[in-house]
Amino acid sequence: MRGFCKRQLLWLAVLPLLAVFAPPAEAQMREGPGRWVKKASLPIPRTEISVAELDGKMYVAGGYVPGSVTSYLLHEYDPATDKWRERRRMPLGLNHVGLIGHEGKLYVFGGFIRQNQDPVANAFVYDPKTDEWKEIAPLTSKRGAIALASLGGKIHLLGGAVGVGFRMRKSVNLHEVYDPAANKYASRAPLPERRDHMGLVVVDGRLHAFGGRYESFASNSNLHDVYDPKADKWTPLAPLPTARSGFAYGLLDGLIVVIGGEGMKGVFNENEAYDPKANKWRTLISMPYPRHGTGAAVIGEVMYVPGGGPVRGGSRLTEEHEAFSLK
Template sequence: MRRWIAVAAACASVLIAAAAGAQSNYLGTWSQGPQLPQLRSEDSVAAVGNTIYVIGGYAPAGPHPTALDSTGAVDVDEPLVQAFDVGQGRWSDRAPLPRGLNHVGVAELGGKIYAFGGFTGQNRDPVTDANVYDPAADAWAALPPLPNALGSIAVAALDGKLHLVGGRDVHSVATHLIFDPVTKRYTSAAPLPVGRDHMGLVAFGDKLYAIAGRIDDFNHNTSYVDVYDPKANRWTAGAPMPSQRSGMGVAVYRNRILAIGGERAGGTFTNNEGYDPRTNSWTAFTALPEGRHGTGAVVVGDRLYLPAGAPVNGGSRQTDTLFVFVQPS
């Protein structure tokens, strides 16, 4: 009898361990890919095919002393564009932005990368710059400038057009512009219910989802989820994110919108929370190994990539890590 109980207990332990392992696997795992050639933060990220592009942002002055600005700033705005070929596992330099900027709003559409706005200072001195990058030609071309100077705009492509939402001039704005890459014209659409910047914006199905962000600074992070219906030209509220965050990497992965990392007063987040638009609900997935903010997330194949970013709040430090997240289908 005692032997039977011991065997049963052992079997139960195995089943519990297996279940825990399956649950852990379902929640996803993080690993690291090849390091970036340059420390970066407040950069922007987009993918074209199997190549990930890290655009602009801050870099330490040390490796590039000639890039110091007239004030002798420790961190400088780099025009640097670096590309990671996922298949080859290799980084390379590409044509730089026309000038160094941080907090540029970027999105891929039709095999090209569109870049709007940005700052020349730390969350200040926004610009009207608009450019498009052609990977085949490895060249940037100027687009009509933004109607107003903005940085930290959230940008996403939907139905052949680019939506530019939120951002910051001196304060957070609720602006919603639609850019047509064929006519090269901007039109206005329904503004955000609450203006904010450092926000995520993605297309899922036939709608846009604006995720979290902040009002003016990281002392006023939000958990808002706003859903835009282009047919009705109207925003509605989704289930709020469990945490209040800004400066996250946001991407659609495995039919969920993942919001990863971010910053707050006093630190950064490791949170990895996924929103399912089909059920209007959130799930917590495996957290980042280390807090990050000031970068973007992209999906290539069956993996999500989070390159560079800052491990502390603000712009004082950069990293060269490439975090890779995978979850079973």
């Protein structure tokens, strides 16, 4: 298959995520553009969360919480006041849900009901104005750790993992589009390689898919492909310098920024940016508190990164919340 050797994927034995309890390794701090600022902590420590921006606010859904690997929680953060508030909880307790803000509402797709395993097909929409959830058409297959992007009035859903239990867990290369108006899904050109826990960003009407993993963090990916919806075709681009998965990402000042993540050696503090115009990556200032299992919301010229796990796997949680900017 394209990429697993030619594009420097790491092949090692698959390990159960929670079997790893190693303390975080000393991370090498890298200098570069940008700065970090501490923000109000999450109300409760959480990892394997899903993060989305909607109408100038950040939302954090699901994840692992103290004593449980699933959560119904939905928190809303207002950067104007640096304060959190809890909103109506999700109808189903999950981790690794697909979460996206789209045309005034939040959409949730799939997720896991156990520790990074046993996916569901459930899908919901949340209206922040009424603080109400509504069930929508389920996914065509049960899966979690899906990457989402809003483009052309529809929602693209890529990759993810299927199967019951770790032994049956498999990454997929599915690419589907959900139409909220019709409440239906349609297939599009699949990912060039199977992946989950990856990043997906829209730049100039095209989808950039990057990083992630094949089955587990033992085989992280540095793949970076762009999808043209007009041609329904994928094209390879400059690979992610640091192969990793479970990272925070977003489009900040025209650059695709990738922060943190995990791999076989632990969690990453790497902060790297891709310039779509030059098809090149560069190093930014390191993440002060390395972690994975988080996400990011870009609001204005600031990228907010809440929660996550300071060691690989899910044995430790944090309420840490930092904001990154290039200016």
